Amino acid sequence: MKFAQLSVRSLLLSALVFSVSGCNxxxxxxxxxxxxxxxxxxxxxxxxLYKLDQAAVKAEAKAAGLDKPPKPKKAKRFGFDAQKAATDSDFFTTPEGRQIAENLLTFQTPSGGWSKRTDMGVPRPQGYQYGTEKSYVPTFDNLATSTQFWVMANACNSLGEARYCDSATRALKYILIAQYPNGGWPQTFPLRGKYHDYITYNDTAITSLLAIVAAAANDDARLKFVxxxxxxxxxxxxxxxxxxxxATQVEVQGKPAIWGAQHDAETFAPSAARAFxxxxxxxxxxxxxxxxxMSLEQPPAHIQKSIDDAKDWFEKHRxxxxxxxxxxxxxxxxPEEDADPLWARFYDIDSDRPIFGDRDGKVYFDVDEVSEERRRGYAWYTEQPYKVIKQYRKWQE
Structure with a gap:
């Protein structure tokens, strides 16, 4: 059924029923x-979908006798050990593990995703918003939604209970629906405007979604319930x-290099985000x-070339x-003679030199010129490309 054939009223009514009944x-x-x-x-x-989420929360708040939906507690990430919950199948046999799975059910939006910087170590009270940000929107930023997907998939496989399997399945539906027709994903969906709408590689947003989609597409045993x-x-x-x-791999002087942190959703041009x-x-x-x-078993020829070109760029700029x-x-x-190779976080496309930003929007070629607050609050150098170089030979084999 095409979206255009649906009425807004039918979607909202479904959302209100769903928010009360859970994974029905x-x-x-x-x-x-x-x-x-x-x-x-x-x-x-x-x-x-934005209206759907908002209407469901307002209806919950009204039913709970609240004037407006309060915000839940904040957390740096999600308020629980997400790494353990997403990878340790035995975790859900404990009372703590089962409680985390139950909590995540209460934080999953009617549209299917989850928020970031929200304490999900406790259940969401009835009538509360799903996240702590102003005018919350489910997001892929800071590994939100992708983390919860794997937690719920793990709970499904460990406990075999339908509500956890249904939650992970709904999250996968949401991820597939959130994909732009041209193949990219925004940072948040529903859309919220500005840089949030860009095709977002920043903070591994798209990479974490690609891992989920590839697992589902390739019959990964962890997703046998899909x-x-x-x-x-x-x-x-x-x-x-x-x-x-x-298509988004940037060319420098006619040769494919690497990618921007975010790209325009329609032109694919690399784009700026926050001031820094x-x-x-x-x-x-x-x-x-x-x-x-490189984790794909049979990448097509043009993707193999993308890998080769990116590896060459990393070698040149170490x-x-x-x-x-x-x-x-x-x-x-x-100075440290035996240190692993480094790369600056950002490189200027025209000059091919490391660049550094600040909250005033200015761009610098020396990290020492950046304000102390941004030097402490942002990772301006990284060793991550070294993993590519080390793994490349194995991948070629």
Whole structure:
């Protein structure tokens, strides 16, 4: 069924029923949607899913006797050991593990995703918002949604209870619906405007989604609960995503290099985000992306070339004999003969030199010129591309 054939009223009614009844497949509004074929369809679906989430929260608050939906507690990440919950199947046999799984059910939005910087170590009170940010929107930033997906998949496999399997399945539907028709993903969905709408490699947002989509598309044993129809959607999603990856690889002087932290959702041009994140080549995000591409069993020829070109760029720009010290003192580069190679976080596309941003929007070619607050609060150098170089030989074999 195409989105254009659905009424806003039917979606909202489904959302209200779903928010009260939990993971009830019969009431799930996502069952009525398919990935958009055009940007006009996509934006319309985004708008209606935003209304769906907001209407569900307001209805909950009214039923709970609240004047307006309060915000839950903040957390640096999610308020629980997400790494353990996403990887340790035995964790869910403990009371703590089962409680975390139950908590995540209460924080999953009617549209299917989760928020960031929200304490999910406790259940969401009835009528409260799903996240702590102003006008919350489910997001892929800071590993949100991708983390919760794997937690719920792990709970499903460990406990075999339908509500956890249904939650992970809904999250996969949400991820597939959130994909742009051209194969990219925004930082948040529904859309919220500005840099949040860019195709976002920053903080491994897209790479973490690609890992999920590839697992579903390639019949990963961890996702045996995913319906066949959704697996087929994931196969199409993966192919479109790989085409997008190849198309967004930035060329420098006519030769493919690496990727930006974010790209325009329609032109694919590398774009700036926050004031201290200028238009640039982004080494850490590009390395994470290449590591994912190398994990594919049979990457197409143009993706193999993307890997080769990125590896060559990393080799050309490695910095040897220095370590980026972040041990309580003001971060700085210090000599260290045996240090692993470094790369600046950002490189200027035109001059091919490391660049550094600040909250005033200015761009510098020397990290020592950046304000102390941004030097301490942002990782301006990274060793992540070294993983690509070390793994490249094994990948070639």
């Amino acid at each position: 497949a019969e009431a799930d509004p996502l069952d009525q949607l398919q990935p958009a074929k055009t940007m006009a369809e996509y934006r319309a679906m985004s708008e209606q 319906p066949q129809a959704l697996r087929e959607q994931a196969q199409d999603s993966l192919q479109r995503a790989l085409e997008m990856v190849a 994140e200028p238009v640039a080549l982004a080494t850490s995000e590009s390395a994470d992306l290449v590591l994912f591409l 910095i040897d004999g220095l370590r980026y010290r972040r041990d309580g003192k003001l971060p700085s580069l210090v």
